[in-house]
Amino acid sequence: MSSTAIEIEEKKDLWGGGVSPMNVSYGKLMMWFFLLSDAFTFSALLITYGLIRFSHPAFDGAIDDFVFSQEYWPVPEVVFEAVPFLHGVHLPLIFVGLMTFVLILSSVTMVLAVEAGERMDRKGVEKWMLWTLLGGIAFLSCQAWEWSHFITGTDMGSKLLDGRIFHGANLTMNEYGPPNFAALFFFITGFHGFHVFSGVMLNFMVFFQTVTGKLERTGHYEMIEKVGLYWHFVDLVWVFVFTFFYLV
Protein backbone atom coordinates (compact mmCIF):
# COMPACT_ATOMS: atom_id res chain seq x y z
CA MET A 1 0.00 0.00 0.00
CA SER A 2 2.77 2.42 0.83
CA SER A 3 4.20 2.14 -2.70
CA THR A 4 0.96 3.41 -4.37
CA ALA A 5 1.27 6.79 -2.68
CA ILE A 6 4.74 7.22 -4.14
CA GLU A 7 3.69 6.12 -7.62
CA ILE A 8 0.91 8.72 -7.78
CA GLU A 9 3.48 11.47 -7.31
CA GLU A 10 4.95 10.59 -10.70
CA LYS A 11 3.42 12.60 -13.50
CA LYS A 12 2.72 9.78 -15.92
CA ASP A 13 0.78 7.78 -13.38
CA LEU A 14 -1.26 10.82 -12.45
CA TRP A 15 -3.07 10.53 -15.79
CA GLY A 16 -3.00 6.73 -15.86
CA GLY A 17 -6.38 6.31 -14.22
CA GLY A 18 -7.58 5.45 -10.74
CA VAL A 19 -6.91 8.92 -9.32
CA SER A 20 -8.42 12.36 -9.86
CA PRO A 21 -5.58 14.30 -11.56
CA MET A 22 -7.18 17.72 -11.08
CA ASN A 23 -8.21 16.88 -7.53
CA VAL A 24 -11.79 18.12 -7.97
CA SER A 25 -15.03 16.18 -8.19
CA TYR A 26 -16.73 15.47 -11.53
CA GLY A 27 -19.51 17.98 -10.79
CA LYS A 28 -17.14 20.83 -10.00
CA LEU A 29 -14.98 20.15 -13.06
CA MET A 30 -18.03 20.12 -15.32
CA MET A 31 -19.27 23.37 -13.73
CA TRP A 32 -15.90 24.92 -14.62
CA PHE A 33 -16.17 23.74 -18.22
CA PHE A 34 -19.73 25.03 -18.46
CA LEU A 35 -18.55 28.40 -17.15
CA LEU A 36 -15.74 28.41 -19.72
CA SER A 37 -18.28 27.96 -22.53
CA ASP A 38 -20.47 30.66 -20.99
CA ALA A 39 -17.45 32.95 -20.83
CA PHE A 40 -17.06 32.52 -24.60
CA THR A 41 -20.71 33.48 -25.13
CA PHE A 42 -20.36 36.64 -23.04
CA SER A 43 -17.03 37.52 -24.69
CA ALA A 44 -18.65 37.21 -28.11
CA LEU A 45 -21.46 39.57 -27.04
CA LEU A 46 -19.12 42.15 -25.52
CA ILE A 47 -16.66 42.02 -28.43
CA THR A 48 -19.60 42.50 -30.80
CA TYR A 49 -20.45 45.61 -28.78
CA GLY A 50 -16.89 46.82 -29.45
CA LEU A 51 -17.19 45.98 -33.17
CA ILE A 52 -20.43 47.91 -33.61
CA ARG A 53 -19.37 50.80 -31.40
CA PHE A 54 -16.11 51.42 -33.23
CA SER A 55 -17.78 51.14 -36.62
CA HIS A 56 -19.84 54.23 -35.67
CA PRO A 57 -18.42 57.75 -35.28
CA ALA A 58 -17.60 58.79 -31.71
CA PHE A 59 -18.81 62.03 -30.13
CA ASP A 60 -15.82 64.39 -30.17
CA GLY A 61 -16.86 67.50 -28.26
CA ALA A 62 -16.84 68.60 -24.64
CA ILE A 63 -19.00 66.36 -22.46
CA ASP A 64 -21.18 69.33 -21.38
CA ASP A 65 -22.20 69.98 -25.00
CA PHE A 66 -23.35 66.40 -25.55
CA VAL A 67 -26.83 65.95 -27.02
CA PHE A 68 -28.45 62.66 -28.05
CA SER A 69 -28.19 62.07 -31.79
CA GLN A 70 -28.39 59.18 -34.23
CA GLU A 71 -25.23 60.49 -35.88
CA TYR A 72 -22.74 59.23 -33.29
CA TRP A 73 -22.39 56.71 -30.50
CA PRO A 74 -23.65 58.08 -27.14
CA VAL A 75 -21.44 58.63 -24.07
CA PRO A 76 -22.73 56.10 -21.49
CA GLU A 77 -22.40 58.39 -18.48
CA VAL A 78 -24.93 60.76 -20.10
CA VAL A 79 -27.38 57.94 -20.89
CA PHE A 80 -27.24 56.21 -17.49
CA GLU A 81 -27.59 59.09 -15.08
CA ALA A 82 -30.95 58.49 -13.37
CA VAL A 83 -31.52 57.26 -9.81
CA PRO A 84 -34.92 56.19 -8.39
CA PHE A 85 -36.86 58.96 -6.55
CA LEU A 86 -34.45 61.62 -7.85
CA HIS A 87 -36.17 62.55 -11.08
CA GLY A 88 -34.33 65.12 -13.17
CA VAL A 89 -31.18 65.12 -11.04
CA HIS A 90 -28.02 64.43 -13.06
CA LEU A 91 -26.20 61.61 -11.22
CA PRO A 92 -24.07 59.83 -13.80
CA LEU A 93 -23.38 56.12 -13.19
CA ILE A 94 -24.36 56.34 -9.50
CA PHE A 95 -27.16 53.80 -9.72
CA VAL A 96 -25.17 51.31 -11.78
CA GLY A 97 -22.31 51.69 -9.27
CA LEU A 98 -24.73 50.78 -6.49
CA MET A 99 -25.80 47.69 -8.48
CA THR A 100 -22.13 46.70 -8.83
CA PHE A 101 -21.60 46.86 -5.07
CA VAL A 102 -24.79 44.87 -4.40
CA LEU A 103 -23.56 42.08 -6.67
CA ILE A 104 -20.01 42.09 -5.23
CA LEU A 105 -21.40 41.91 -1.69
CA SER A 106 -23.69 39.01 -2.57
CA SER A 107 -20.62 37.26 -3.98
CA VAL A 108 -18.89 37.77 -0.62
CA THR A 109 -21.83 36.32 1.33
CA MET A 110 -21.79 33.36 -1.08
CA VAL A 111 -18.12 32.68 -0.35
CA LEU A 112 -18.93 32.81 3.39
CA ALA A 113 -21.74 30.29 2.82
CA VAL A 114 -19.25 27.97 1.10
CA GLU A 115 -16.86 28.40 4.03
CA ALA A 116 -19.65 27.55 6.49
CA GLY A 117 -20.52 24.50 4.38
CA GLU A 118 -16.95 23.20 4.56
CA ARG A 119 -17.29 23.27 8.37
CA MET A 120 -20.69 21.45 8.23
CA ASP A 121 -22.21 24.53 9.88
CA ARG A 122 -25.85 24.31 8.74
CA LYS A 123 -26.96 27.49 10.55
CA GLY A 124 -24.11 29.45 8.96
CA VAL A 125 -24.96 28.18 5.47
CA GLU A 126 -28.63 29.13 5.96
CA LYS A 127 -27.73 32.62 7.16
CA TRP A 128 -25.27 33.44 4.36
CA MET A 129 -27.42 31.87 1.63
CA LEU A 130 -30.31 34.09 2.73
CA TRP A 131 -28.09 37.19 2.39
CA THR A 132 -26.92 35.97 -1.03
CA LEU A 133 -30.53 35.49 -2.17
CA LEU A 134 -31.39 38.96 -0.92
CA GLY A 135 -28.46 40.47 -2.86
CA GLY A 136 -29.48 38.68 -6.05
CA ILE A 137 -33.10 39.79 -5.76
CA ALA A 138 -32.01 43.38 -4.98
CA PHE A 139 -29.82 43.38 -8.11
CA LEU A 140 -32.67 42.09 -10.29
CA SER A 141 -35.03 44.73 -8.90
CA CYS A 142 -32.49 47.47 -9.67
CA GLN A 143 -32.13 46.14 -13.17
CA ALA A 144 -35.91 46.07 -13.68
CA TRP A 145 -36.03 49.75 -12.70
CA GLU A 146 -33.12 50.60 -14.97
CA TRP A 147 -34.72 48.85 -17.94
CA SER A 148 -38.06 50.54 -17.46
CA HIS A 149 -36.33 53.91 -17.22
CA PHE A 150 -34.33 53.18 -20.37
CA ILE A 151 -37.48 52.09 -22.26
CA THR A 152 -39.56 55.06 -21.08
CA GLY A 153 -36.87 57.58 -21.92
CA THR A 154 -36.24 61.20 -20.97
CA ASP A 155 -38.79 64.03 -20.79
CA MET A 156 -37.36 65.79 -23.85
CA GLY A 157 -36.81 62.78 -26.04
CA SER A 158 -34.69 63.38 -29.13
CA LYS A 159 -35.01 63.80 -32.87
CA LEU A 160 -34.66 60.70 -35.08
CA LEU A 161 -33.05 60.88 -38.54
CA ASP A 162 -36.50 61.30 -40.17
CA GLY A 163 -37.25 64.30 -37.95
CA ARG A 164 -39.71 62.66 -35.52
CA ILE A 165 -39.32 63.18 -31.77
CA PHE A 166 -38.95 59.82 -29.99
CA HIS A 167 -38.89 59.00 -26.28
CA GLY A 168 -37.07 56.00 -24.84
CA ALA A 169 -35.98 52.88 -26.67
CA ASN A 170 -37.02 49.61 -28.24
CA LEU A 171 -35.21 47.09 -30.43
CA THR A 172 -35.41 49.21 -33.61
CA MET A 173 -35.49 52.84 -32.45
CA ASN A 174 -34.06 54.79 -29.56
CA GLU A 175 -33.55 58.38 -28.53
CA TYR A 176 -30.02 57.85 -27.19
CA GLY A 177 -28.11 57.09 -30.37
CA PRO A 178 -27.80 54.61 -33.25
CA PRO A 179 -30.50 51.85 -33.08
CA ASN A 180 -27.87 49.19 -32.35
CA PHE A 181 -26.99 50.90 -29.07
CA ALA A 182 -30.34 50.02 -27.49
CA ALA A 183 -30.41 46.57 -29.11
CA LEU A 184 -27.00 45.76 -27.60
CA PHE A 185 -28.08 47.16 -24.23
CA PHE A 186 -31.12 44.86 -24.18
CA PHE A 187 -29.18 41.82 -25.36
CA ILE A 188 -26.11 42.11 -23.15
CA THR A 189 -27.65 43.29 -19.87
CA GLY A 190 -30.68 41.08 -20.56
CA PHE A 191 -28.56 37.99 -21.07
CA HIS A 192 -26.64 38.79 -17.90
CA GLY A 193 -29.86 39.52 -16.01
CA PHE A 194 -31.23 36.15 -17.07
CA HIS A 195 -28.08 34.55 -15.65
CA VAL A 196 -28.65 36.39 -12.37
CA PHE A 197 -32.24 35.15 -12.40
CA SER A 198 -31.15 31.52 -12.93
CA GLY A 199 -28.52 32.05 -10.22
CA VAL A 200 -31.19 33.18 -7.77
CA MET A 201 -33.25 30.06 -8.64
CA LEU A 202 -30.21 27.79 -8.07
CA ASN A 203 -29.36 29.62 -4.84
CA PHE A 204 -32.92 29.11 -3.65
CA MET A 205 -32.69 25.41 -4.54
CA VAL A 206 -29.55 24.83 -2.45
CA PHE A 207 -30.93 27.02 0.35
CA PHE A 208 -34.05 24.81 0.38
CA GLN A 209 -31.91 21.66 0.42
CA THR A 210 -29.93 23.07 3.35
CA VAL A 211 -33.01 24.04 5.35
CA THR A 212 -34.65 20.63 4.87
CA GLY A 213 -31.38 18.97 5.95
CA LYS A 214 -30.86 17.15 2.64
CA LEU A 215 -27.26 18.36 2.27
CA GLU A 216 -26.45 17.54 5.89
CA ARG A 217 -27.68 13.96 5.34
CA THR A 218 -25.53 13.73 2.17
CA GLY A 219 -22.55 14.41 4.42
CA HIS A 220 -21.07 17.38 2.56
CA TYR A 221 -22.08 20.79 1.20
CA GLU A 222 -20.49 20.50 -2.24
CA MET A 223 -23.72 21.67 -3.93
CA ILE A 224 -23.14 25.06 -2.29
CA GLU A 225 -19.65 25.17 -3.82
CA LYS A 226 -20.89 24.29 -7.31
CA VAL A 227 -23.74 26.80 -7.27
CA GLY A 228 -21.28 29.25 -5.69
CA LEU A 229 -18.97 28.92 -8.71
CA TYR A 230 -21.89 29.87 -10.96
CA TRP A 231 -22.83 32.80 -8.74
CA HIS A 232 -19.26 34.18 -8.70
CA PHE A 233 -19.17 33.84 -12.48
CA VAL A 234 -22.29 36.01 -12.75
CA ASP A 235 -20.48 38.62 -10.63
CA LEU A 236 -17.35 38.26 -12.78
CA VAL A 237 -19.33 38.88 -15.98
CA TRP A 238 -20.94 41.95 -14.43
CA VAL A 239 -17.47 43.38 -13.73
CA PHE A 240 -16.79 43.20 -17.47
CA VAL A 241 -20.24 44.46 -18.52
CA PHE A 242 -19.81 47.38 -16.11
CA THR A 243 -16.46 48.31 -17.65
CA PHE A 244 -17.28 47.89 -21.32
CA PHE A 245 -20.86 49.12 -21.31
CA TYR A 246 -20.88 51.84 -18.68
CA LEU A 247 -17.32 53.12 -18.17
CA VAL A 248 -15.55 52.95 -21.53
Add this chain to the structure above:
Amino acid sequence: MQQNTPIDVKPIDKDKVKMFLRVTLYLFVITVFEFAIAFTVPHEYKWVRIFIFVALTIVKAYYIMSEFMHLGHEKGALKMSILFPLLFVAFLLFILLFQADAIFQAVY
Protein backbone atom coordinates in the same frame (compact mmCIF):
# COMPACT_ATOMS: atom_id res chain seq x y z
CA MET B 1 -34.38 7.48 9.77
CA GLN B 2 -31.26 6.81 11.75
CA GLN B 3 -30.21 10.38 12.51
CA ASN B 4 -28.26 9.84 15.69
CA THR B 5 -24.63 10.63 14.90
CA PRO B 6 -24.13 14.26 16.00
CA ILE B 7 -22.75 16.58 13.32
CA ASP B 8 -19.45 18.03 14.45
CA VAL B 9 -19.31 21.68 13.43
CA LYS B 10 -15.75 22.93 13.08
CA PRO B 11 -14.80 26.43 14.26
CA ILE B 12 -14.63 29.31 11.79
CA ASP B 13 -11.40 29.51 9.80
CA LYS B 14 -10.49 33.08 10.82
CA ASP B 15 -7.61 33.46 8.33
CA LYS B 16 -9.82 32.44 5.43
CA VAL B 17 -12.59 34.88 6.38
CA LYS B 18 -9.99 37.63 6.84
CA MET B 19 -8.67 36.92 3.36
CA PHE B 20 -12.21 37.16 1.88
CA LEU B 21 -12.75 40.50 3.59
CA ARG B 22 -9.41 41.75 2.29
CA VAL B 23 -10.36 40.77 -1.29
CA THR B 24 -13.73 42.53 -0.80
CA LEU B 25 -11.87 45.67 0.25
CA TYR B 26 -9.64 45.47 -2.85
CA LEU B 27 -12.67 45.09 -5.15
CA PHE B 28 -14.38 48.02 -3.43
CA VAL B 29 -11.33 50.30 -3.63
CA ILE B 30 -10.64 49.43 -7.29
CA THR B 31 -14.27 50.17 -8.25
CA VAL B 32 -14.19 53.52 -6.42
CA PHE B 33 -10.91 54.31 -8.20
CA GLU B 34 -12.55 53.48 -11.56
CA PHE B 35 -15.28 55.99 -10.75
CA ALA B 36 -12.66 58.59 -9.89
CA ILE B 37 -10.95 58.01 -13.27
CA ALA B 38 -14.30 58.20 -15.10
CA PHE B 39 -14.98 61.69 -13.72
CA THR B 40 -11.50 63.22 -13.54
CA VAL B 41 -9.71 62.08 -16.71
CA PRO B 42 -11.34 64.03 -19.60
CA HIS B 43 -12.88 62.15 -22.55
CA GLU B 44 -10.22 63.54 -24.91
CA TYR B 45 -7.78 61.02 -23.42
CA LYS B 46 -9.95 58.18 -24.70
CA TRP B 47 -7.23 55.51 -24.98
CA VAL B 48 -5.70 56.38 -21.59
CA ARG B 49 -9.13 55.90 -20.03
CA ILE B 50 -9.75 52.62 -21.86
CA PHE B 51 -6.32 51.29 -20.91
CA ILE B 52 -6.81 52.07 -17.20
CA PHE B 53 -10.34 50.63 -17.15
CA VAL B 54 -9.33 47.39 -18.86
CA ALA B 55 -6.26 46.96 -16.64
CA LEU B 56 -8.28 47.48 -13.45
CA THR B 57 -11.01 45.12 -14.71
CA ILE B 58 -8.44 42.40 -15.24
CA VAL B 59 -7.13 42.94 -11.69
CA LYS B 60 -10.69 42.58 -10.34
CA ALA B 61 -11.30 39.47 -12.47
CA TYR B 62 -8.06 37.98 -11.13
CA TYR B 63 -9.17 38.41 -7.50
CA ILE B 64 -12.67 37.04 -8.14
CA MET B 65 -11.40 33.98 -10.02
CA SER B 66 -8.39 33.28 -7.84
CA GLU B 67 -9.91 33.74 -4.37
CA PHE B 68 -13.72 33.65 -4.61
CA MET B 69 -13.81 30.90 -7.23
CA HIS B 70 -10.79 29.24 -5.58
CA LEU B 71 -9.02 28.75 -8.93
CA GLY B 72 -5.74 30.09 -7.53
CA HIS B 73 -5.59 27.17 -5.10
CA GLU B 74 -6.47 24.42 -7.60
CA LYS B 75 -4.06 22.11 -9.44
CA GLY B 76 -2.07 23.58 -12.32
CA ALA B 77 -3.79 21.34 -14.85
CA LEU B 78 -7.21 22.74 -13.91
CA LYS B 79 -5.93 26.34 -13.95
CA MET B 80 -4.47 25.89 -17.41
CA SER B 81 -7.51 24.12 -18.86
CA ILE B 82 -9.63 27.12 -17.86
CA LEU B 83 -7.24 29.99 -18.60
CA PHE B 84 -5.53 28.77 -21.77
CA PRO B 85 -8.71 28.52 -23.93
CA LEU B 86 -9.50 32.14 -23.00
CA LEU B 87 -6.71 33.15 -25.43
CA PHE B 88 -9.35 32.66 -28.14
CA VAL B 89 -11.14 35.66 -26.64
CA ALA B 90 -8.06 37.82 -27.19
CA PHE B 91 -7.91 36.53 -30.77
CA LEU B 92 -11.57 37.40 -31.46
CA LEU B 93 -11.10 40.83 -29.87
CA PHE B 94 -8.09 41.48 -32.09
CA ILE B 95 -9.76 40.53 -35.39
CA LEU B 96 -13.12 42.19 -34.69
CA LEU B 97 -11.57 45.52 -33.66
CA PHE B 98 -9.66 45.54 -36.95
CA GLN B 99 -12.92 44.71 -38.70
CA ALA B 100 -14.64 47.59 -36.89
CA ASP B 101 -12.05 50.03 -38.19
CA ALA B 102 -12.45 48.64 -41.71
CA ILE B 103 -16.24 49.11 -41.58
CA PHE B 104 -15.79 52.64 -40.24
CA GLN B 105 -13.36 53.53 -43.07
CA ALA B 106 -15.73 52.05 -45.66
CA VAL B 107 -18.85 53.86 -44.41
CA TYR B 108 -17.56 57.26 -43.26
